[in-house]
Amino acid sequence: MKLIHAKQGDLTDEETLVKQCRAGNNMARKSLYLVYSKRLLAVCYRYCGNLDLAQDLLHDGFIKVFTTIGKFEWRGKGSLELWMKSVVAHVCYDYLLAQKAKNEVELKEDNDAVDEATLEDESMAAQLTERQLLDFVAELPEGYRMVFNLYVFEKKTHKEIAEILGINEHSSTSQLHRAKYILSKKINEFIKHEAKK
Amino acid sequence: MNLSNMKQKNDQISNLFSRLDHAEMPLKKDLWSEIEKDLPATHHYHVAYYKWISVAAASIIIIGVSALLYLNKPSNIVSVNRVAQNVSAPSKACTHLSYTSPSLNATSSPKHHDLMACESANNKSFKHINKVIKSTEDKDSIVHVTITFNQYEYGHIISRRGNDHNIMNQNASYGNNDSAAQNSAQNDKEETALNNNSSSDDNWALTASAGTNRDENIIYGVGIEKKIANKLSLVSGATYATSKNGDRQLIGIPLKLKYDLCNINKIQLYAEGGARVEQCVHNGDNTNVSLLASLGAQYNFNRDLALYVEPELKYNIDNRSTTDKLHSFSGGLSCGVRFIY
Numbered sequence: 001m002k003l004i005h006a007k008q009g010d011l012t013d014e015e016t017l018v019k020q021c022r023a024g025n026n027m028a029r030k031s032l033y034l035v036y037s038k039r040l041l042a043v044c045y046r047y048c049g050n051l052d053l054a055q056d057l058l059h060d061g062f063i064k065v066f067t068t069i070g071k072f073e074w075r076g077k078g079s080l081e082l083w084m085k086s087v088v089a090h091v092c093y094d095y096l097l098a099q100k101a102k103n104e105v106e107l108k109e110d111n112d113a114v115d116e117a118t119l120e121d122e123s124m125a126a127q128l129t130e131r132q133l134l135d136f137v138a139e140l141p142e143g144y145r146m147v148f149n150l151y152v153f154e155k156k157t158h159k160e161i162a163e164i165l166g167i168n169e170h171s172s173t174s175q176l177h178r179a180k181y182i183l184s185k186k187i188n189e190f191i192k193h194e195a196k197k
Numbered sequence: 198m199n200l201s202n203m204k205q206k207n208d209q210i211s212n213l214f215s216r217l218d219h220a221e222m223p224l225k226k227d228l229w230s231e232i233e234k235d236l237p238a239t240h241h242y243h244v245a246y247y248k249w250i251s252v253a254a255a256s257i258i259i260i261g262v263s264a265l266l267y268l269n270k271p272s273n274i275v276s277v278n279r280v281a282q283n284v285s286a287p288s289k290a291c292t293h294l295s296y297t298s299p300s301l302n303a304t305s306s307p308k309h310h311d312l313m314a315c316e317s318a319n320n321k322s323f324k325h326i327n328k329v330i331k332s333t334e335d336k337d338s339i340v341h342v343t344i345t346f347n348q349y350e351y352g353h354i355i356s357r358r359g360n361d362h363n364i365m366n367q368n369a370s371y372g373n374n375d376s377a378a379q380n381s382a383q384n385d386k387e388e389t390a391l392n393n394n395s396s397s398d399d400n401w402a403l404t405a406s407a408g409t410n411r412d413e414n415i416i417y418g419v420g421i422e423k424k425i426a427n428k429l430s431l432v433s434g435a436t437y438a439t440s441k442n443g444d445r446q447l448i449g450i451p452l453k454l455k456y457d458l459c460n461i462n463k464i465q466l467y468a469e470g471g472a473r474v475e476q477c478v479h480n481g482d483n484t485n486v487s488l489l490a491s492l493g494a495q496y497n498f499n500r501d502l503a504l505y506v507e508p509e510l511k512y513n514i515d516n517r518s519t520t521d522k523l524h525s526f527s528g529g530l531s532c533g534v535r536f537i538y
Contacts (some may be wrong), residue, residue, distance in 0.1 A: 024224055026233065033229055038221035055225055062232045075521065119209045128218040139215065152211050153218065180210040187213075 014080050021069050032135050036081060037062070040088045040152035042134060046149050047092035057095060061088035079101055085181055089154055093164065119178035124191045144179035151176050217494025252415060256409035256532050260504065263405070263534040267502055401538040404434065410511055413438040413447070416531065420451070428457040432469065449475035452459045453489060465495040469507070488512040495535060503535040 017035075020028030033104070038062060044054035065087050072083050119125045137145060146165060150156040151172075158172040165172070330347030404420040436449040437493035453471025459467075467492070475485045498504070509529045 028235075030229060033232065037224055037228070039219060041222040042217065042220040046217065049223075054222075055375055057229060058224075059235070062288070063235055064234055070315060117210055119213070122209060122213075128213075130217060131222070133214060133217055134220055134222070137217070137460075146487075152214055179519050183210050183214070 001144055014077075015074055018069060018072060018080060021066060021136070032065075036084055039081070042086060042151075043085055043088050044092055044136055046137050046153065047146065048096065049140070049142070049145060057092050058088065060095070061091045064088075064091050075154065086154070089149070093150070094143060096146060097165070108162055117177065117184040118187045118188075121191050124195075127185050128187065128190075136183055136190075139186065140182055144175050144182065147172055147175040148179035148183075156194065158178060167191075199337065215268075216417075231408075242376075251411050252407050252530075252532070255415070255417065256284075258532055259405050259407060263536070275279065288534075355413075381401070402430075403536045404533050405507075406505075406507075406531045406533025408507070408509070408529055410509065410529025411527030412511075413440060414527075415439055416449075418503060418531070422455060422535075430455040430457075436473065436475070440477070446478050447475040447485070448478050449473045451489065463497045464498060465503070467493045467495065473511075486514050486516060501537055502535065504532070505535055506530065506532040 017028050017032050021032055037058065041054055041058050044057040045051060045168065048054050048057055050196065055109070061084075061189070065084055068087065072080065140148060143165075147161055150161045150164065158169045158176075161167075161172040162169045167175075198251045233402060234502050246269065250351040277359060398425065402422040404418070404422065406418045406420070408416045409416070416436050416438040418434055418436040420432055422430045422432045426431045429442075432451065432453040432455050434448075434451060436451060438447045438449065439445070440447065453469045455467055455469045458466040458468055470490045471488075473489055475487070477483050477485075489509060489511055491506040491507045493505050495505040507530070511527045511529060513525055513527070
C-alpha cells in the first residue's frame with residue numbers, strides 16, 4: 001500500500017497521511033507512527049531523561065497528535081514533523097511541570113554567576129554519536145534540561161520559556177548557560193576519558 | 198573574555214546539539230498497539246456525509262433492480278398472455294370485450310373451454326390460480342371473464358392465491374345467472390379477505406438491505422425470514438460491512454426474532470431483536486459478537502413487495518478488535534426491500 005511506504009519529505013504522501021488520519025484511518029495513523037515515532041521518542045527522551053518515561057510520554061504524545069491533527073495546517077515540507085515535535089514537546093513539558101514538588105526545587109531562580117561553556121576539542125566532540133549526546137542532555141538537571149530543550153530545539157525565546165515554565169527571563173537565561181556549561185564539562189570529561197583508553 | 202567570545206563558545210554547544218534535531222531512538226515493539234487501544238473515537242462529519250449518500254445510492258439501486266425484477270418476473274408475463282389468449286378466443290356468446298391495462302374491464306360469456314385449454318397447457322412447474330377480476334351485469338345475461346394466472350410454484354406459496362378447489366367452484370357457477378352473481382359477490386369477499394389476510398399466510402420473505410452504524414461505514418445485507426407463529430418470524434442471512442476506517446471488511450451472520458406490532462393501511466411496524474457474529478475477513482482476524490435491537494417500518498406496495506427502514510441499536514459484547522476500538526453501543530440505520538412469498 002502506498003501509504004505504508006510513505007517517506008518523510010514526500011509531500012503528496014505526507015498530505016495524504018494527514019487527510020487519512022483526520023478521517024480516522026488506522027492504517028494512515030500507523031504509517032505516520034512508523035515514519036516519525038523514533039524521532040519523537042528522542043524528543044521525549046531529551047525532555048524527561050528516562051527511556052521508560054519517554055515511551056509513556058510518546059504514547060500520550062501520539063494520542064494528542066491524532067486527536068488534534070484536525071488543527072494542523074499544511075505549510076510545506078517538514079511542517080508536519082515540526083508540528084508533531086511541537087505537540088510531543090508540549091506533552092513532555094506539561095507532564096514535567098505537573099510534577100510540582102520536583103520542579104519547584106529544580107526551577108528555582110538562580111542568580112549565581114554563569115560559568116563559561118567551552119569545548120576543549122571541538123573536532124572530537126563532533127564525532128560523538130547522537131545517542132551519547134542525548135544521554136548528556138538526559139543527565140542534565142530537570143530545570144536546565146527543559147530550558148535547554150525549549151531554547152535550542154524548540155527555538156523559544158527566553159520570554160516564551162519564562163512564560164511556559166513560570167520563571168522570569170533572567171532565570172531562563174541563567175539556566176540555559178548553566179545547562180551549556182554542564183554539557184561542555186561532561187563532553188570534555190568524556191573525551192578525556194575516551195582518550196585515556 | 199569578552200561577551201562575543203563567550204557567545205561564540207556557547208554556540209559551540211548549540212551547534213553540536215542541533216544534530217539531535219533528527220536523532221532517533223529504538224522503540225519498544227508493542228507501543229503502537231498500546232497507542233491504538235487508547236485512540237479515542239474520531240468524529241467523521243465529512244465522512245458521514247458521503248456515507249449517507251452511498252447508503253441512499255445503494256438503496257436506490259436495490260429498489261430499482263427489485264422493481265425491475267418484479268415487473269418482469271415470468272408469472273406476470275404469462276398472466277398477460279393468458280388474459281390475451283382468453284379474451285381473444287372465439288365464442289358464440291361473446292357480446293362485448295375491452296381490455297385496459299393493467300386492470301381488466303370486460304364482459305364476456307363464460308368460456309369454460311378456454312379455461313380447460315389453459316389447464317391442459319400447464320406442466321408441473323405451473324399451477325392455476327383462478328380469479329374473477331370483474332363482472333358486469335348486462336340486460337340479458339350476467340357474464341364473467343375468468344382469468345387464469347400462472348404462477349411458479351414455490352412450496353406452499355401458491356396456496357394464498359387460490360387453488361383448484363376455487364377454480365372448480367367458480368367454473369361450476371357459469372351458466373347460472375343468479376348463482377353466478379352470488380358466486381361473484383362471494384368471490385369478491387373471498388378476494389378481499391384474501392388480501393386482508395395475506396400477511397398471515399405469507400410464510401417466507403427475502404430481504405436485501407444497505408445500512409450504516411457508528412462503527413461501520415456501510416453494511417450490505419441479504420436475509421431470509423420464516424414465519425414461525427402468527428406475528429413472529431425468525432430472521433437470518435448474511436451481512437458484508439466495511440469498518441469506519443475503511444481498512445477492514447467483515448462478514449456477519451445475524452439471527453433475530455421479528456415481531457409484527459401493527460398494520461396501518463399499507464404500513465407495517467415491527468420490532469426485531471437478536472445477535473450478530475462478525476468475522477473480519479480483511480486486515481484482521483478478530484471476531485465480534487453483538488446484540489441487536491431494532492424497530493422497523495415497512496411500506497407494502499403489494500403482497501409481494503415492501504420497502505422498509507430499520508433504526509437499529511447495537512451492543513458489542515465481545516470486541517476482540519486489534520485494529521479498531523469499537524463502541525460498546527452504536528446506533529445505525531438500514532433500509533431495504535422485502536420480497537414476500
